[in-house]
Amino acid sequence: MNTAAGRLIRAELKLMTRDPLVLTFVFAFPIVTMLIIGGAFGTKPTPGFDNTNPAHWYVASYLTVVIAAVGLVMLPVHLASYRERGVLRRFAAAGFGRWSFAVAQLVVGLITTVVACTLLLAVAAPVYGLPALHDGWRVAVALAFGAVGFVSLGVLLGTLLPSARSAQAVGLLLFFPSFLLGAGGPPPHVMGSVVRHIAGPLPLTLLTNAVRGPWLGLGPATGSLVGLVLLSVAFTAVAARRAVL
């Protein structure tokens, strides 16, 4: 595959394995925090966790933490750094296809997500066990739209923010509240109603609800899924225009 996109994908995948930010934030952070918080609430089903095993509740939630880490932290910093240092201009001047960089980032973001999610499940399985999938198709659709949407959001942030430092600051500012309120933080029943209202429409909350509900048999979460799909389409459309070389 000697297209510009193919060459970029190969190079970017190699570079990713050498990037400490990716290795720690995308691969290590979700696993470590899942092990900590998953163990904090035990394994006995309780009403606060919709009568499910709390550890399983978090295992089903943490795949979305990986997706958010890729979209809100890894990609914005990566792209803003490329733009700031003139790497994108060099690609453009060398005649790389207009869409090659956007396609490469999408593919690399999705591959990173799949690998990091697989690692997370591989660690969770012997420690907490993997919860049974009640509606695998819905979970797969939610994960697919979530991954594409957050990768697109990451590309969009990377093309909008002026520098790698600002991308890191904004990315972390978006990531941690989203993470705490919508995926890997305390369960909703311990949050006040105001906080729950703030958390509800966040993209990561929509994604987590759309994955966790059908996975654990808590309901189809159709509203969250529809919201997620709409956001994902919007992010992808805007990001595709912004990432053209």
Added chain:
Amino acid sequence: MDKTQVVTVRGLRKAYGNRVVVDGLDLDVPAGEIVGLIGANGAGKTTTVECIQGLRKPDAGTLRVLGYDPVTQAEELRPLIGSQLQDSALPDRLRVAEAVGLFSTARARDGGDLLERFGLAQRRRSAFASLSGGERQRLFLVLALLNRPRLVILDELTQGLDPAARRNVWAAVRQLHDEGTTVLLVTHEIDEAEVLCGRVVAMREGRVLDAGAPADLVDRHAGTATIRFSLPDAPALLLDQVRRLDGVREVERAGARVTVRGARPVIAHVGAVLVGWGPVPADLSVHVPTLEDALLGLLDGADVGDEGAEYRELVGGRR
């Protein structure tokens, strides 16, 4: 389009907000030549070549590059141009050999040969971040030449290089010319333009001040040679003889020190007079004008404003 012209630009205009950076610029780059765009920082050189590559959209004017319109046919055009851009980089952790692989299209020549030719073969496994300034520039040159470009654009190619590295890069550019490649060289290093270019285009505030072969520019804007020598007891007769020589414009005497200014052939005539008169003065010196002098003369002849001062400061630092 004239097939011997690789680049034809007419009436190019580009502004950023209210600041006009390129203003009605005309430019021709004939096939197989090295053409230099020279001028102080901010003269509009980089914006001009970015428009030529289709990286920026001009506000007005027409451009034809290798038969393509860079505005509407950038995707077809860019693969035919090899460019070394000012202020650009590669990913820090990308290794030299990987960079060659990344930029190699189906038209690419053997990257290993190019790395060898530019002294980077030993650095194949080195990350971009670990390369010195000279090695980075040589790698950019390798990447610019990799896909057999028909036009090579080099923007401030030797900026930040030590003298030895500069001469290596100049040798590489001369080799490109020998192979028939057309080169558009953007530089504010006048000696670089003088050494490499068959034709130079002097720019100021987005406009062309003058264009031509370096020697023609020197003749037009700095044609005066200066000869100095000391002759403690020089008789008036000798000085009269010098004054009457063809092409002499001025003879000054300050104590024993004599300064003669005139057209370049005066150098030979004054030499002949001195040899005929007796022992040649030991402190005889000759200053032949350079392209740098010509550009200063050119700026003096124009309303140069801040840019002239900036240019004088720039070249003054090296004198």
